[in-house]
Amino acid sequence: MAIIRQQFLSKLIDSGNTLAIAKYNIKRSDFPTSSEQDAFDFVVKFSSENEGKAPSYATFVANCPDIEYIPGITDSFDYLARQIKEDVGNREFAKMVNDELTDKFGTLPFAELTEWLTKRVERIKLEVRTGVPSITDITTSGDRFLAEFRSRKSGQSFRIWRSKFPTINSQVGGYFSGNTYAWFARSGRGKSVMVMEDAIESAFQGAVVLVWSLEMSEYEWMARAYSSISARVSDSTQRIEGVDYTVGFDNRALLMGRLDDGFERGLEQFISMLNEIIPGRIVLRASDSEGFMSRSISQLEADIREIDADVVVVDPIYLMDFEANTSRVAGGDVAATSVKLKRLAGQTRAVIHLVTQAEEDASEKGSDGVREMRPPKRAELKKSKAILEDAANVFGIDTLAAEGRGVIELGKGRNGGEDARIELVYLPNYGIVQEIEASTQAEQFAGATGF
Structure with a gap:
């Protein structure tokens, strides 16, 4: 999945801004390797110092030599973000089962174990959200409103x-x-x-x-x-x-x-x-x-x-x-x-x-x-x-x-x-x-x- 994260960073460079980071709830912890985290930190820091702009291709490559820049990414930010979060969810779930659940199984009463498990899964679900998937424009959502009106009426x-x-x-x-x-x-x-x-x-x-x-x-x-x-x-x-x-x-x-x-x-x-x-x-x-x-x-x-x-x-x-x-x-x-x-x-x-x-x-x-x-x-x-x-x-x-x-x-x-x-x-x-x-x-x- 490293290729997906590199594609996301490369697309940021091509887009010229970093709006997709906040829009899709992409975080430093979503990148598992130190080189990817360093590249993410650089992009965020550059953006904060340059009115939200992304660094140029040359600046990015010069400061992040361990990350491959991939030009011409046609996949949407939405798709790339969902793939990144999917990988995060799989990694977190595997960590929970292999490391945490093994330690707690047999040591906690079943009711407490299921409560802990429920909360842990809920936390993972929150971590893999990609932000608000859509926005309702009331000037173009009349049909949806009428459908809800009729549903309420019935x-x-x-x-x-x-x-x-x-x-x-x-x-x-x-x-x-x-x-x-x-x-x-x-x-x-x-x-x-x-x-x-x-x-x-x-x-x-x-x-x-x-x-x-x-x-x-x-x-x-x-x-x-x-x-x-x-x-x-x-x-x-x-x-x-x-x-x-x-x-x-x-x-x-x-x-x-x-x-x-x-x-x-x-x-x-x-x-x-x-x-x-x-x-x-x-x-x-x-x-x-x-x-x-x-x-x-x-x-x-x-x-x-x-x-x-x-x-x-x-x-x-x-x-x-x-x-x-x-x-x-x-x-x-x-x-x-x-x-x-x-x-x-x-x-x-x-x-x-x-x-x-x-x-x-x-x-x-x-x-x-x-x-x-x-x-x-x-x-x-x-x-x-x-x-x-x-x-x-x-x-x-x-x-x-x-x-x-x-x-x-x-x-x-x-x-x-x-x-x-x-x-x-x-x-x-x-x-x-x-x-x-x-x-x-x-x-x-x-x-x-x-x-």
């Missing part, structure tokens, strides 16, 4: 998943495939419940939903989900503070394994019918799921592609295996992870819901010790502001579980809706989390038992 390449909460649909249009959405609240205020409600709502619309529940066990998440799902299809009503509600299975009773005989039989019948009740699928990976060792971006992508997920929940983002903090600034690891998640949403055309935490507020209680509902503002987003910047919408949450009340506030809206406020009935112990009319008096819920 629901083939683009989906909007409706929220359970009507105000979110009216203000931002629902959840658009290819976007990330961030939910945040102070600790213990219902972040996971809210996101779970919309994940279930998407499954009722036929979506394949992937849930990474990184704090809760499988049983705990399923108990909450079964309460919510059963409330949607239940014919059981219960009067709570003078209001009749259609309720699902008691979540606390499920967690404690203390349903009475009648409800236990109902639970068995409900579970046997879940495939008929839910048009879509909900695939769960929880904190105690067997074999769930890696919480990396690459593992999430593998899970999304394996089940062809439409909607994804990562709850919470700060328990993922973060990307490397190459920026060396505080929060850089979360920022890098958030950027990768945004890219992943675009590449997989999935909706990705991210859950994170808000800064605690020591002054949220008044002098009388009573706390008012106050959803956190965007400035209170904990861990990294990159989550705010990358998300299409950010939803601040607060609840008063003892009063059966909650609120969602749109803190950022790329497509509108910023500062919209959604008042909720919040009784998740009975599977009830729903929007109420703004005029409804919150006092009617006072004293209701929340979760």
Whole structure:
């Protein structure tokens, strides 16, 4: 393959400039011999000192005597760059297998070995990229736009998943495939419940939903989900503070394994019918799921592609295996992870819901010790502001579980809706989390038992 690298350098000389180096992501490390590296260094140095120009044939030959200049190369830079990168990939892969993998095989647990192998292969893939293969000129790409428009119209390449909460649909249009959405609240205020409600709502619309529940066990998440799902299809009503509600299975009773005989039989019948009740699928990976060792971006992508997920929940983002903090600034690891998640949403055309935490507020209680509902503002987003910047919408949450009340506030809206406020009935112990009319008096819920 030395001939290809010499052809590339020779074509640079003939072209009179070095633009192809940056365009096709050609690096010094792509040249394996010292003479080739010296020639590459000379061309780059000459270019930097001469306004991007390549050295002349005579100058190149005089300074790089060990490299053969080949005149009249007709192959394109694109072809030559791809061949160079192909050789780099083969060399790197052989090195990984022969030198690195041999040392790690048998010394690492299989899960860690596969994680290392995945990351190593991903790094090789990045090293052999030749840059952006094409550029879209909007004045000449109308046919491509129309094809995508028709594909979206038919629901083939683009989906909007409706929220359970009507105000979110009216203000931002629902959840658009290819976007990330961030939910945040102070600790213990219902972040996971809210996101779970919309994940279930998407499954009722036929979506394949992937849930990474990184704090809760499988049983705990399923108990909450079964309460919510059963409330949607239940014919059981219960009067709570003078209001009749259609309720699902008691979540606390499920967690404690203390349903009475009648409800236990109902639970068995409900579970046997879940495939008929839910048009879509909900695939769960929880904190105690067997074999769930890696919480990396690459593992999430593998899970999304394996089940062809439409909607994804990562709850919470700060328990993922973060990307490397190459920026060396505080929060850089979360920022890098958030950027990768945004890219992943675009590449997989999935909706990705991210859950994170808000800064605690020591002054949220008044002098009388009573706390008012106050959803956190965007400035209170904990861990990294990159989550705010990358998300299409950010939803601040607060609840008063003892009063059966909650609120969602749109803190950022790329497509509108910023500062919209959604008042909720919040009784998740009975599977009830729903929007109420703004005029409804919150006092009617006072004293209701929340979760």
